[in-house]
Amino acid sequence: MRPILPWCAAVCAIFAFAATTATDLEREFSIDPAKGPSNWTFGWKDELQGSFLQFPHRFPSEFWGASVIVHSRTGGPVTESSTCCPLILKHVGDRPVLGAPGFRLAAGSVMLHPGPKGEYSVARWACPAASHYTLEASFATVGYGSTDVHVGKNNHILASASLNGIRTRHDFYFSRLECHHGESLEFSVGYGDNRNFTGDSTSLSVRIAK
Numbered sequence: 001m002r003p004i005l006p007w008c009a010a011v012c013a014i015f016a017f018a019a020t021t022a023t024d025l026e027r028e029f030s031i032d033p034a035k036g037p038s039n040w041t042f043g044w045k046d047e048l049q050g051s052f053l054q055f056p057h058r059f060p061s062e063f064w065g066a067s068v069i070v071h072s073r074t075g076g077p078v079t080e081s082s083t084c085c086p087l088i089l090k091h092v093g094d095r096p097v098l099g100a101p102g103f104r105l106a107a108g109s110v111m112l113h114p115g116p117k118g119e120y121s122v123a124r125w126a127c128p129a130a131s132h133y134t135l136e137a138s139f140a141t142v143g144y145g146s147t148d149v150h151v152g153k154n155n156h157i158l159a160s161a162s163l164n165g166i167r168t169r170h171d172f173y174f175s176r177l178e179c180h181h182g183e184s185l186e187f188s189v190g191y192g193d194n195r196n197f198t199g200d201s202t203s204l205s206v207r208i209a210k
């Protein structure tokens with residue numbers, strides 16, 4: 001029997017070989033110190049293009065009954081709005097988090113929440129080597145929030161979007177994004193047009209390949 005699409009077998013194999021995953025945020029998120037440093041750093045900025053400050057607190061916690069790993073500025077309880085944020089966390093359980101009405105965070109997700117004064121929660125990836133990278137990033141509200149989301153490079157904004165309402169989503173895609181060793185890509189979440197951080201939890205997935 002004649003092979004189906006024999007050209008695809010060859011071409012697809014070439015692409016599969018050529019596209020090497022450089023990072024996957026959800027996969028690499030860890031607080032295990034034994035794993036050593038990764039190229040990801042989590043922190044916040046008071047201004048979108050201001051100074052990046054790394055979260056000083058890193059701890060396991062409970063979030064609406066689910067196990068999460070948290071990086072935050074204050075180290076306070078993640079469900080206490082007066083002290084929680086800005087933060088970034090990963091849901092490490094095996095069931096979705098179902099919180100307030102409309103709130104749903106899938107297992108394995110990474111979530112950012114901005115601060116009460118408009119501080120941006122930021123995930124930063126340091127380019128390990130000079131290359132042209134393919135970047136896919138997806139932001140989505142996990143509740144009823146309104147946020148502004150951004151992809152940047154070296155503190156320069158490449159693209160932005162606004163999210164409003166229950167589980168709204170925006171995907172960013174860049175092909176052949178040049179990045180050198182010592183440079184960084186940033187993924188930021190602010191408190192949006194309503195200038196209020198209540199309900200602004202936003203999931204983020206990032207995959208970068210070269």
Ligand SMILES: [Ca+2]
Pocket residue numbers: 145146147191192193194195196197198200
């Ligand atoms: Ca908001």
